[in-house]
Amino acid sequence: MAVLFAFGAMILWSVGDFLVQRMAKNIGNFEALAWINLIGGLGLLPFVIGDLGLLATPRYLLPLLALGVIDFVFGLTILKAYERGKLSVIEVVMIVELPFTILLGMLFFKESLTLLQIILVLMILVGVSLISRGEESILKKFYILITGAARPYEKGVILALVAALLSAFYNFMIAVNARDVAPVMAIWFPWVVSLTFLLVYMLYKRGTDKFFAHGRKHMKLILYGSLIETAAWLFFAFALSKKELSITTAITESYPALAMFLGVKFNKEKITGLQYAGAATALLASVAMAFS
Numbered sequence: 001m002a003v004l005f006a007f008g009a010m011i012l013w014s015v016g017d018f019l020v021q022r023m024a025k026n027i028g029n030f031e032a033l034a035w036i037n038l039i040g041g042l043g044l045l046p047f048v049i050g051d052l053g054l055l056a057t058p059r060y061l062l063p064l065l066a067l068g069v070i071d072f073v074f075g076l077t078i079l080k081a082y083e084r085g086k087l088s089v090i091e092v093v094m095i096v097e098l099p100f101t102i103l104l105g106m107l108f109f110k111e112s113l114t115l116l117q118i119i120l121v122l123m124i125l126v127g128v129s130l131i132s133r134g135e136e137s138i139l140k141k142f143y144i145l146i147t148g149a150a151r152p153y154e155k156g157v158i159l160a161l162v163a164a165l166l167s168a169f170y171n172f173m174i175a176v177n178a179r180d181v182a183p184v185m186a187i188w189f190p191w192v193v194s195l196t197f198l199l200v201y202m203l204y205k206r207g208t209d210k211f212f213a214h215g216r217k218h219m220k221l222i223l224y225g226s227l228i229e230t231a232a233w234l235f236f237a238f239a240l241s242k243k244e245l246s247i248t249t250a251i252t253e254s255y256p257a258l259a260m261f262l263g264v265k266f267n268k269e270k271i272t273g274l275q276y277a278g279a280a281t282a283l284l285a286s287v288a289m290a291f292s
Contacts, residue, residue, distance in 0.1 A: 002243035003290045005235045006251040010286065012232035014258030018266075019225030026221065027214040029079045034202070035215060035222045037195035040230035044188040051185050060181050067173040067186070068193025074166040075194065081163055085156015091256075093160035095128045098253050100168030105245035108172065113246060117292050123285035124253050130278025131256050171249055175240040183237035187230070250289050254282040 023032040054060040081090050098121065105111040113121065177186035202208050215222060239248045257279035263269040 002239045002241075002248070003251070005239035006243065006248045007286075007290070009232050009235035009239060010252045010255045011258060012228055012235060013252065013255040014262060016225060016229035016232050017255065017259050018262040019221065020229060023218070023221055023225050026218050029082070030198070030202075031211055031214055032222075032225075033075050033079075034195060034198040034211065036226045036229050037191040037198065039223065039226035040233075041188060041191050041195055043227065043230060044184055044191075044234075047184045048182070048188045051182050054181060054185070055189075063173065063177055064181065064185070064189040065193065067170070067177055068190035070166055070170050070173060071190040072194040072197045074163055074170055075198075077159055077166060078163040081156045081159035083156075085160065090156050090160045091131075092129050093157055094164050094167070095125055095253070096161070097164040097167040097171075098125060098249060100165055101171045101249045102246040104168055104172040105175075105249075109175070109245055111244050111246050114292065117247070117250075117289060120285045120289045120292060121250050124250055124282050124289070127278045127280070127282025127285060128253060128256055130274050131260055131282070171240075172245060174237055175245045178237045178241040183241045184234065186237045187233045247289060247292075251286045254286040257282045 020032055020036070023035070027035070055064070078090075078094075102111075102113065102121065174186050177189075199208065202211055236248070236252060239252075260269075260271065260275065260279050264271055
């Protein structure tokens with residue numbers, strides 16, 4: 001079941017991110033994130049009512065609060081990285097989230113990977129890096145991937161590395177809360193915390209009139225994108241509650257490969273042979289990881 005949940009998360013993320021990308025183009029990244037948190041929070045509320053009493057216990061409340069703060073800071077950091085840097089560069093640097101996550105699993109959950117699993121993780125990293133688009137040559141992409149931390153002059157790279165580290169901690173904290181509290185609560189509570197920060201920021205900066213006006217205009221797209229993205233994170237949380245953090249994250253990390261095919265089908269994006277090879281490599285490695 002854990003493997004099925006992991007593959008479900010990968011498939012749903014590919015569709016959800018495709019729709020969220022359209023949301024961001026119509027209403028902006030900031031508002032898209034707020035709408036996902038709002039709709040996801042409301043949709044999951046009936047499923048967490050029975051667990052709300054746990055929030056009165058610091059043992060459960062504090063890790064959930066930490067997860068909510070990480071969620072909010074990560075969202076702001078990755079948006080700022082995309083704003084300052086090149087998309088292709090940021091995407092390549094962000095995939096170091098996977099080794100960071102594996103390291104946390106080893107340190108705190110005492111997980112370990114076999115030689116075959118390490119090879120499969122490397123194949124996933126290579127495959128996803130080949131998928132990322134941009135003007136840079138393939139050799140330059142690998143150079144950025146390997147030496148990104150030592151290249152402060154590349155705009156957005158430092159922010160992307162911070163975002164990758166935050167994303168790894170977010171994965172780790174979801175695993176902690178999904179196992180210690182409940183998978184649904186591990187998604188719902190941090191989204192409520194993040195939504196609170198986002199709404200306060202919007203009220204302080206520019207009000208919420210534009211936010212709700214965009215919501216009415218693009219409600220169908222926002223609703224579908226938010227629900228699918230919420231379902232993806234739920235599947236991820238349920239998978240983490242049953243299976244190792246390292247393997248689960250590795251399986252789901254190939255979702256950009258599926259998202260790429262959606263971009264080809266519906267956005268008529270042009271994809272190179274190397275990008276197709278990267279997608280195939282990442283997907284095959286993810287399937288192999290599930291059975292390793």
